[in-house]
Amino acid sequence: xxxxxxxxxxxxxxxxxxxxxxxxxxxxxxxxxxxxxxxxxxxxxxxxxxxxxxxxxxxxxxxxxxxxxxxxxxxxxxxxxxxxxxxxxxxxxxxxxxxxxxxxxxxxxxxxxxxxxxxxxxxxxxxxxxxxxxxxxxxxxxxxxxxxxxxxxxxxxxxxxxxxxxxxxxxxxxxxxxxxxxxxxxxxxxxxxxxxxxxxxxxxxxxxxxxxxxxxxxxxxxxxxxxxxxxxxxxxxxxxxxxxxxxxxxx
Amino acid sequence: xxxxxxxxxxxxxxxxxxxxxxxxxxxxxxxxxxxxxxxxxxxxxxxxxxxxxxxxxxxxxxxxxxxxxxxxxxxxxxxxxxxxxxxxxxxxxxxxxxxxxxxxxxxxxxxxxxxxxxxxxxxxxxxxxxxxxxxxxxxxxxxxxxxxxxxxxxxxxxxxxxxxxxxxxxxxxxxxxxxxxxxxxxxxxxxxxxxxxxxxxxxxxxxxxxxxxxxxxxxxxxxxxxxxxxxxxxxxxx
Numbered sequence: 126x127x128x129x130x131x132x133x134x135x136x137x138x139x140x141x142x143x144x145x146x147x148x149x150x151x152x153x154x155x156x157x158x159x160x161x162x163x164x165x166x167x168x169x170x171x172x173x174x175x176x177x178x179x180x181x182x183x184x185x186x187x188x189x190x191x192x193x194x195x196x197x198x199x200x201x202x203x204x205x206x207x208x209x210x211x212x213x214x215x216x217x218x219x220x221x222x223x224x225x226x227x228x229x230x231x232x233x234x235x236x237x238x239x240x241x242x243x244x245x246x247x248x249x250x251x252x253x254x255x256x257x258x259x260x261x262x263x264x265x266x267x268x269x270x271x272x273x274x275x276x277x278x279x280x281x282x283x284x285x286x287x288x289x290x291x292x293x294x295x296x297x298x299x300x301x302x303x304x305x306x307x308x309x310x311x312x313x314x315x316x317x318x319x320x321x322x323x324x325x326x327x328x329x330x331x332x333x334x335x336x337x338x339x340x341x342x343x344x345x346x347x348x349x350x351x352x353x354x355x356x357x358x359x360x361x362x363x364x365x366x367x368x369x370x371x372x373x374x375x376x
Numbered sequence: 377x378x379x380x381x382x383x384x385x386x387x388x389x390x391x392x393x394x395x396x397x398x399x400x401x402x403x404x405x406x407x408x409x410x411x412x413x414x415x416x417x418x419x420x421x422x423x424x425x426x427x428x429x430x431x432x433x434x435x436x437x438x439x440x441x442x443x444x445x446x447x448x449x450x451x452x453x454x455x456x457x458x459x460x461x462x463x464x465x466x467x468x469x470x471x472x473x474x475x476x477x478x479x480x481x482x483x484x485x486x487x488x489x490x491x492x493x494x495x496x497x498x499x500x501x502x503x504x505x506x507x508x509x510x511x512x513x514x515x516x517x518x519x520x521x522x523x524x525x526x527x528x529x530x531x532x533x534x535x536x537x538x539x540x541x542x543x544x545x546x547x548x549x550x551x552x553x554x555x556x557x558x559x560x561x562x563x564x565x566x567x568x569x570x571x572x573x574x575x576x577x578x579x580x581x582x583x584x585x586x587x588x589x590x591x592x593x594x595x596x597x598x599x600x601x602x603x604x605x606x607x608x609x610x611x612x613x614x
Contacts, residue, residue: 185609217437
């Protein structure tokens with residue numbers, strides 16, 4: 126099934142704020158993501174990226190503001206939304222003592238995936254690791270674990286995907302293959318992705334649009350090319366460093 | 377195999393202790409201590425199933441995957457409760473067979489009281505497990521010692537290996553507030569007389585209903601708090 130692009134945003138964040146005591150991690154944040162768009166969420170450590178993703182997944186409750194995903198309010202329809210979204214991160218894993226097939230089967234059941242066996246095979250082929258299907262997860266290399274996590278993230282054919290440094294532990298060859306697989310899924314399935322990475326070259330290659338956060342606020346937004354032009358810079362890495370050091374790139 | 381290893385070791389140790397007691401003219405000790413070891417394991421497994429299942433997800437960094445799947449927290453807890461029942465039954469079955477083979481102790485001597493006693497201990501294990509897990513979700517790794525420590529905090533006042541009368545009067549009042557105390561007293565009474573002592577099930581059930589309601593409420597409140605404070609996200613992504 127190809128999902129047609131729509132004008133309405135798939136993710137709409139309105140004046141989102143999250144305070145932890147005296148610390149404001151996310152400060153009056155507003156942004157949106159369209160269907161089929163890969164939106165980069167960037168910023169130095171402590172900028173509020175992780176908190177923003179946790180808020181979007183409903184792991185943390187906002188202090189104020191509103192989040193709508195797939196046209197539904199997250200606070201009231203979290204379970205329905207979670208059926209249609211998924212997440213992968215370099216910092217999470219799957220139970221070590223289960224095989225890849227067993228792990229993916231468990232999550233396939235949780236997401237109500239039909240014909241799990243075929244779906245698991247398809248995904249392992251997509252990420253070029255069909256040979257590990259019966260391998261115990263604890264025996265996989267870090268690169269293989271990362272790709273199995275991505276398989277888990279695609280099990281339910283999500284409409285929205287949150288990817289937290291998805292290629293962090295991959296060598297350049299496998300990282301490129303993973304990026305190509307993600308772009309292919311974006312084209313064919315119209316999946317919206319929120320993508321975080323500290324690899325700015327990767328962001329330039331993958332993302333349609335990026336948002337730079339600093340101290341919980343948006344400090345720059347646009348396509349990678351627009352931001353480079355605005356910042357009069359050769360690379361997003363230099364823009365990142367400017368922002369991380371407190372500089373500004375917009376009036 | 378871990379669910380069998382520790383209880384089997386306990387059974388062997390206590391079994392040989394009882395053999396000794398028997399040799400020095402304390403024959404009832406065989407029945408009471410072996411029954412206590414098996415019953416204690418039922419409670420322990422039930423509590424551990426909840427605390428260890430979710431804590432293992434933290435250790436392997438899979439907790440976030442669980443909490444962003446389209447399942448309710450209640451469903452996750454219910455699944456761990458059912459896991460506790462399976463583990464407790466399997467473990468008790470193995471211990472029951474070994475106790476019979478090694479020490480001629482027949483768990484079925486408890487007759488129709490056996491299953492209600494087990495059920496009571498499982499319910500109490502669930503309540504203790506939910507409270508412990510709620511504290512772990514709030515305080516993270518610092519609270520993990522409670523997984524193993526909490527049951528042993530309750531053991532001295534649950535009259536597990538000795539009758540309630542052994543405790544000082546003021547402690548007996550506290551002990552009577554635990555469902556486990558009534559079950560272990562009932563177990564001893566049944567083994568002593570050969571007739572099922574069902575009366576202890578009444579206070580045990582009443583206390584279990586109260587504690588399960590309180591534990592469920594506490595767990596729900598704590599889940600709301602950890603989401604508000606961001607502890608869940610932090611724990612899941614550490």
